[in-house]
Amino acid sequence: MTQAAPLEDRAALRASADAVLARLVSDPTGRARLREDQWRAIEALVADRRRALVVQRTGWGKSAVYFVATSLLRERGSGPTVIVSPLLALMRNQVEAAARAGIRARTINSSNTEEWETVQEEVASGEVDVLLVSPERLNNPDFRDQVLPQLAAATGLLVVDEAHCISDWGHDFRPDYRRLRTMLADLPSGVPVLATTATANARVTADVAEQLGTGAGTDALVLRGPLDRESLSLGVVRLPDAAHRLAWLADHLGELPGSGIIYTLTVAAADEVTAYLRQCGHTVSSYTGRTENADRQQAEDDLQANRVKALVATSALGMGFDKPDLGFVVHLGSPSSPIAYYQQVGRAGRGVEHAEVLLLPGQEDEAIWRYFASVAFPPEEQVRRTIDVLAQAGRPLSLPALEPLVELRRTRLETMLKVLDVDGAVHRVKGGWESTGQPWVYDTERYAWVARQRAAEQQAMRDYAATTGCRMEFLRRQLDDEEAAPCGRCDNCAGARFDPKVSEAALDAAKGELGRPGVEVEPRKMWPTGLAAVGVDLKGRIPLGEQAFGGRALGRLSDIGWGNRLRPMLADGTPDGPVPDDVVQAVVHVLADWAKGPGGWASGAPDAPARPAGVVTVASHRKPRLVGSLGQRIAEIGRMPFLGVVEYAPEAEELRLSRTNSAQRVVGLQRTLTVSPELAGRLAGAGGPVLLVDDLSDTGWTLAVAARLLRRAGAEGVFPLVLAVQG
Missing domain, CATH: 3.40.50.300 (P-loop containing nucleotide triphosphate hydrolases)
Incomplete structure (x- = not known):
């Protein structure tokens, strides 16, 4: 390992650093000069082999610090720089910037999987000066167990870009970033580390600086500048x-x-x-x-x-x-x-x-x-349920296999597992996730503080x-x-x-x-995986004869048009009541456009489905008057019979149907949704498809299960129609 540069060599080092900067910014005059704090950071990394945190405004030139330091370290025999960078667009920008300074940069991320093996060989042979990796790679089992130890041993400089993501006090915490703690602790003595961000308050700065010191034995140098942007x-x-x-x-x-x-x-x-x-x-x-x-x-x-x-x-x-x-x-x-x-x-x-x-x-x-606050770290009961399921499984469980057994949507489940992995309660391996058996404490105080923040x-x-x-x-x-x-x-x-x-x-x-109503509702075509594990014999593709047709919604709750009208109407605290006239008129407009559009029953296409011959509603625990009146009004205006309601069994309230986890929701719906003999008789005599009316579709599974029941009860087809979709 190269030793820190003596003081008398630092003037020459500064001159070399300025020369690299000139190439980086394409300055043919060679007059480009580093900012004083840029030089201080480079000096700490190259001459002193320290760890540094740079908190400076966007546009200040943080990338210049790590590219100049990389060039100088490589000239002195150090291994390649590893940059952990969060977004692909940023990686592309950085690869182009590095090339201007004569620095050979490659990436390993989700968009270039076919190149990973070649890139790893180039790194091993010394052809690469900078390797950019996404934080998600750090906990991929193959990368973590085979590639990461070699990288940690050979790295000449580790750079953590957008370092505020390390801290769960920060606004953009990413659990994958916390895997860096392990890499920091495993770095050989004397390998410099640079963390950069433009968006860290005092608490986040202190937290990141403390984590940078992991395994180093010394405090990190913190360079924090004013954040004004004069432009x-x-x-x-x-x-x-x-x-x-x-x-x-x-x-x-x-x-x-x-x-x-x-x-x-x-x-x-x-x-x-x-x-x-x-x-x-x-x-x-x-x-x-x-x-x-x-x-x-x-x-x-x-x-x-x-x-x-x-x-x-x-x-x-x-x-x-x-x-x-x-x-x-x-x-x-x-x-x-x-x-x-x-x-x-x-x-x-x-x-x-x-x-x-x-x-x-x-x-x-x-x-x-x-809405975004509602997907924060899950309550302790759900976390412990997940740990218990993994412990009882006796083998690794993949996300699709684990999802039916817990009450969490897949993306939220995956984020939670990554946090638990860093905390040591679970471990990601080939084939999925497993329990470590290590004791784990739910940090109630910390999560409450984050919520207050x-x-x-x-x-x-x-x-x-x-x-x-x-x-x-x-x-x-x-x-x-x-x-x-x-x-x-x-x-x-x-x-x-x-x-x-x-x-x-x-x-x-x-x-x-904004007033133009109508959003397509794609029907569910595949059952969630893993239903057999919880006693439901449904898997693979939903048979065509049991699927719903493509449906329609008046709008999305996230729209800035109809969403603003629908959100308060469908909110839990809003009193239930008959559907407003303006909403009915808009729904009729949606139906007219739907009928005449591609695949509509009035489109004139040779394979167009038959016109709806009746209306069925889905029973609603939240807005029964709203949904019931909407179904009745559509039937009256369309001169169709109102055929009845797909009901919930009495135990549905006790089951508390999941609104987030697909497998759990299908299990609950399959056990509680029912078509009465009276409704089945009317379906058989309707002589055509039916409109299936509901207020809100958040996962699409209520419509899918209800459509299956209606088709099996004799409906010739099912057109879902809802006021709003969640997405």
């Missing part, structure tokens, strides 16, 4: 409803400088906004967690090349995009955390003198915050939108920036730069777009 002009535009916000975007998007990002809180909102802005003649693309990888890369390339005015994106783009000349960031809806908000707005203005940052808060924001962050975002003080100072204080002071640029310091008025044409178009 950003912050503002809030308050508008009365979603239609006005969309219309404002259509009217003012062309006035915003350059190209930028429009953030939405949900995928549904991103799709709505993209469709509307395109209709208004703006060149925009959608970028969400559901966007295919190839389409994501194309969208990123189009924004980089200014071929689009904006990407309409969810937080899927949050940490994963680097465009120095990004001219604006607009939030259509408020994030639940000022730290997350600061991180996202930090994408703008990194290489330009002026960028606009605007928040357009909406009435749906808090409902969306509540989330609530405080939400209140801070309300305060940010309402403040009459400096907005940048507000955000900086939320991140514990001791140098926070009025910026002189935001709308409260310098006056509002944008008029909240909207044109009638844009508003009419927005109302038309």
Whole structure:
């Protein structure tokens, strides 16, 4: 291992570092110079072989620190740098940046599985200077047990990018990141470590710095700078409803400088906004967690090349995009955390003198915050049930095998297992997960503190939108920036730069777009795996003769159009009552479009199904009058008989049907949903398919099980129709 450089060599080291920086930023004059704290970090890593945490604003040049340090360490015989990076887009940016400095970088992530073996061979042969890996790789059994120990032994520098993800005090905690604690402890003595982030308050900074010291025997060097971004002009535009916000975007998007990002809180909102802005003649693309990888890369390339005015994106783009000349960031809806908000707005203005940052808060924001808060770490009873099931299994259980045995949705179950793995209660192996048998304590106090922290962050975002003080100072204080002071640029310091008025044409178009009812409801075609383990003999593909047809919903609860109308109507605390007239009219419109559309019964297609011959409702524990009246009104307007109700057996209330876990929900529905002999008789005499009416579809399993029962009872087909879908 190379020893720390003597003091007299540090001037030469600084000159070499500046030379690498010049190549990195493509400066042919060679005059580029490192910031003082950039040099301090590089000096600590290369000369002193220390561990360092750099907390600096977005655009400050944190990546320059690890690329320059990599070049210098490689020249001195060190092994490759390993960068743990959270998002694929960020990896692509970093590979390109490394190439400019003559640094050979490769990645191992979910999008290039076919290259993993080749990349590992290149690393082993010394051909790779930088290996970027996603945090999820760290707990893949093959990678963790075979590749990671070799990497830890050979690594010349370990970099943890977006290091706030390590801390469960942070706004974007990721359990996979906690696997780094093991890697840190296993690193040979003298291997430097760098952690970087732009979004860490004092508590998160202290937590990450403490974890960086794992196995090192010394404290980590913490370099924390002021978080002001002199190029950003912050503002809030308050508008009365979603239609006005969309219309404002259509009217003012062309006035915003350059190209930028429009953030939405949900995928549904991103799709709505993209469709509307395109209709208004703006060149925009959608970028969400559901966007295919190839389409994501194309969208990123189009924004980089200014071929689009904006990407309409969810937080899927949050940490994963680097465009120095990004001219604006607009939030259509408020994030639940000022730290997350600061991180996202930090994408703008990194290489330009002026960028606009605007928040357009909406009435749906808090409902969306509540939904995401509902998927926090599970209660102790559910956690212990999972540990017990694994202990009793006597063998590893995969997620599909474990899911039917516990009361958790698969994504939430997987996140919980990753936390338990780091805590030592379970272990991921080939074939799934197993119990370690080690004692485990549910940290009630810590989880309660995190919940309180989330609530405080939400209140801070309300305060940010309402403040009459400096907005940048507000955000900086939320991140514990001791140098926070009025910026002189935001709308409260310098006056509002944008008029909240909207044109009638844009508003009419927005109302038309948001008021257009109708969402396709895809039928369930496969049963959940593992049902046999809990005594239900259903598996594989649902037979065509027992499936529902494709259905329709009036809207999504996450829509900014009909969602805003449906959410309060379907909320648990809202009194039950007859379906409102405007909702009935909208449902009739959906039915008319559905009938005439592709595959509809009035489409004229040779294989079109028969027209519905009757209406059936699903019994509702929450909104019986709402669902019953909707079914009756549709039957009257469509001149069809109301055939009856798919009922729940009396024990359904006691079973407390799962609303999150597919297998558990199917088990409960299979045991409790019933078709009475009277309804079966009417189905047989109906002479055609039926409309199956319900208020809300969150998993799709109620419709699937009810449709199966109706088909087996004699219905010629089932068209599901619901007021709302959850997604």
